[in-house]
Amino acid sequence: MRRAAEGKLNDRIFITGHTVYPGYIVKGSKRSVMIEAGLNILGPSYLRQASEFLGSPDSLDSLFVTHGHYEHMGALPFLKRSIPGLELRAHESTGRLLENEKTLKVMNFLSDQTAQYFDDIEVKDEGVEETRIGPVEFADPLREGDAVDLGDCTCEVFSTPGHTRDHLSYFLREQGILFPGEALGNPIMEREDLNKVEFLTSFPDYVSSIEKLRSLGSSVKVIAMSHLYYYTDDDVPRFMDMALRDAHAYRDLIDSYLDMENGDIERAAATMARVEYDEKKSVYQERNAYVTNLTAQVKAVAAMRERIDN
Numbered sequence: 001m002r003r004a005a006e007g008k009l010n011d012r013i014f015i016t017g018h019t020v021y022p023g024y025i026v027k028g029s030k031r032s033v034m035i036e037a038g039l040n041i042l043g044p045s046y047l048r049q050a051s052e053f054l055g056s057p058d059s060l061d062s063l064f065v066t067h068g069h070y071e072h073m074g075a076l077p078f079l080k081r082s083i084p085g086l087e088l089r090a091h092e093s094t095g096r097l098l099e100n101e102k103t104l105k106v107m108n109f110l111s112d113q114t115a116q117y118f119d120d121i122e123v124k125d126e127g128v129e130e131t132r133i134g135p136v137e138f139a140d141p142l143r144e145g146d147a148v149d150l151g152d153c154t155c156e157v158f159s160t161p162g163h164t165r166d167h168l169s170y171f172l173r174e175q176g177i178l179f180p181g182e183a184l185g186n187p188i189m190e191r192e193d194l195n196k197v198e199f200l201t202s203f204p205d206y207v208s209s210i211e212k213l214r215s216l217g218s219s220v221k222v223i224a225m226s227h228l229y230y231y232t233d234d235d236v237p238r239f240m241d242m243a244l245r246d247a248h249a250y251r252d253l254i255d256s257y258l259d260m261e262n263g264d265i266e267r268a269a270a271t272m273a274r275v276e277y278d279e280k281k282s283v284y285q286e287r288n289a290y291v292t293n294l295t296a297q298v299k300a301v302a303a304m305r306e307r308i309d310n
Contacts, residue, residue: 001231002187002192002230003229003230003231004019004228004229005224009177009222009230012028012153012175013025013175016053017038017046017075018042018045018121019228020227021036021038021071022224022226023036023038024036024179024224025054026153026155027054028150028152028153029150030150030152031062031150032059032150033061033063033064033155035065035066036065036066036179037076038071038074039070039071039114039121040133041074041121042121043074043075043078043079043082043131045121047083057082058083062087062089063089064089064155065088066169066170066181066182067094067166067168067181068091068093070110071110073090074107074133076098077133077134078130080136080137087139088136089142091143091168093165093166094138094141095136095138098134098135098136104134117286144158152174153173154173155171158170158212159209160213162204163198163201165201167209168181169213171216175221176221176222178213178216178220178222178224179224179226180226181226183206183209183210184223184240185197185198185243186198186228187225187229189228189284190284191284194246195242195243195247197243197247197251199247200300202300204304207247210240210244211244220240223236223240250297254297254301257269257298258302265295265302266295268298268302269291272298273291273294277290
């Protein structure tokens with residue numbers, strides 16, 4: 001079953017923020033951790049709801065993010081300023097992104113642009129400046145094979161590159177709950193029979209990551225996505241199978257446009273955007289964001305073709 005990412009997932013997991021940018025708070029018997037820190041302006045909402053669920057914001061011990069994109073770690077600096085003892089953990093390269101002035105400028109620009117589409121997000125009395133993304137100190141990095149003890153459950157860490165190089169996924173094995181970030185692509189609100197393919201850095205890595213998570217098999221009872229929904233029951237294997245199927249289909253589609261344009265990346269991306277987005281209207285995403293991601297995807301497929309040819 002596909003359910004909106006809101007409310008309680010179970011007695012130990014509360015979903016905060018916004019359905020498009022949910023933050024999952026896992027309340028362990030020893031430690032509590034939040035997975036994902038969504039859009040920056042959601043910081044006050046995450047903080048308020050964490051306090052309501054845990055009794056006090058200071059009861060939130062750690063915050064894990066899946067990768068270094070602005071809509072997955074946007075509220076992280078605000079939450080760290082609000083909860084000084086909060087331990088921030090991610091891939092070793094993720095934290096360095098927030099040390100780069102140019103990267104911060106881009107992240108804040110994208111955050112401001114995205115916020116315009118969400119009139120239902122309220123930033124109470126906090127000013128916009130207070131939620132802007134800035135440098136922040138991370139604790140020890142997380143790596144493949146790490147297992148973080150929360151008391152009555154363990155959070156296992158998987159390296160799942162392909163969407164980004166720094167991408168991690170998290171698995172609560174005792175409860176069977178997988179937090180794949182965008183390693184399995186993304187749901188499409190208007191279609192339950194399609195997956196939005198999300199490889200940006202490497203198609204082979206992306207497929208390998210899907211296969212890695214699929215290999216968890218029946219131990220996965222819930223897929224808690226970083227955008228929009230969580231999946232239960234028969235929709236768990238269905239979504240994983242769909243992620244793999246649509247990844248290969250999308251790669252073939254990009255190949256066809258590269259062939260059409262004799263391998264020219266810019267022309268292939270422009271033609272694909274015109275046909276798939278403008279004419280067929282088969283893409284459910286804001287156009288500028290689509291074109292940016294599409295260009296990265298076409299480059300990734302072109303690079304793979306070049307390696308094969310050589």
